[in-house]
């Protein structure tokens with residue numbers, strides 16, 4: 009079995025990976041099985057001109073190598089092209105996207121710098137797995153350095169439709185760089201179709217069966233690999249003695265209250281203002297839920313240096329204040345807004361105690377919270393998942409109540425339907441969803457991707473080494 013080299017924006021601490029979530033566990037497991045290296049940003053920023061030496065730590069047969077970003081890389085590569093250009097473009101938000109040559113140059117340059125670091129770590133039989141939008145051109149930078157090993161790339165966020173992508177300056181360069189990979193994986197069929205439609209319209213790709221694509225002298229296999237969760241572990245945590253205690257104390261504190269839970273990074277892609285408005289609409293359309301249902305929204309702060317994130321936070325605080333002022337009383341707070349991170353174990357217990365998991369992003373690659381909510385439920389008396397049709401998860405989790413997050417009345421009615429849903433229907437839906445989530449967990453995702461990578465045709469022709 010080949011050794012594995014993983015590159016992603018951040019690297020998990022493998023000694024506590026269970027707390028970081030399923031993705032870190034699954035990647036960590038693959039690394040432990042095969043032996044290998046995990047490369048990424050350390051999270052540190054050094055002033056321009058200061059040394060940016062890598063930090064290396066080893067645990068058994070796995071080495072993590074992290075590098076700091078310089079101040080200008082942090083501003084222009086990370087907060088610039090990654091967070092201010094690619095993130096909004098890939099979430100269909102051209103209105104929020106900022107384009108600048110400085111961002112683009114820094115993105116190219118930082119990926120080239122990472123490639124130089126990674127090349128030093130490689131052995132001839134390694135396979136490489138590169139993750140996400142921060143590192144799209146990393147593969148082509150490695151190829152420029154003469155790297156011939158198999159390289160796979162997985163995009164965790166949506167691949168936008170051609171009409172949006174072509175508004176991004178240098179989109180041809182960006183998409184062309186994807187052909188440096190032997191395998192590219194997307195979360196959903198919609199994303200893969202968007203990718204293929206882009207290639208079809210640009211006209212320089214040959215389409216072969218089984219999503220093999222040829223462009224110039226390069227061949228790429230494309231596929232759909234919907235990311236999963238560590239379902240067994242999450243269910244176990246949700247039913248631990250500590251969770252029993254948390255669930256019990258929540259019942260004692262608010263007897264009879266129907267809790268609706270939302271958990272997201274505070275990001276404009278997650279549809280948080282739309283969600284609060286839909287809950288308010290529920291209280292208008294079905295007043296029987298006043299004093300009887302509350303929305304608890306955990307919104308972990310993220311990317312607070314970017315203006316669009318400051319705006320979304322202010323909007324959410326304004327909306328929450330308005331609804332609580334309008335409907336709340338001494339005994340009941342309609343919306344409980346928690347603007348900080350909550351420990352993973354506590355989250356699992358809160359999911360279990362909630363009658364509805366409300367997951368309504370306006371665009372999302374997959375959305376793991378939807379899957380976590382389902383497996384945290386008591387199978388004999390489960391809550392209901394209300395899920396946006398614009399989350400990648402909706403492509404498979406069809407037994408959820410699927411809604412359009414922009415349609416306030418539709419979401420409000422789905423909430424009402426979920427709150428009054430008979431136990432037998434809840435059990436039936438939860439069983440179907442849980443089965444899918446268990447069968448396609450994060451370990452299967454990891455194995456499927458790596459198997460496909462090993463079987464992909466490594467037909468990349470080495471270009472002349474460009475120093």
Ligand code: GDG
Pocket residue numbers: 029031164165235271272273306308348349350351352355372373374375376377378380
């Ligand atoms: C990207 C894509 C894709 C959230 N708040 C807290 C907390 N969380 C955990 C959740 C979940 C994870 O963070 C969030 O995962 P999502 O999938 O929901 O969303 P993104 O962070 O946007 O992830 C997404 C994913 O990559 C994987 O490919 O699904 O579409 O955007 O596990 O539980 N965890 C803790 N405290 C919090 O307050 N401990």
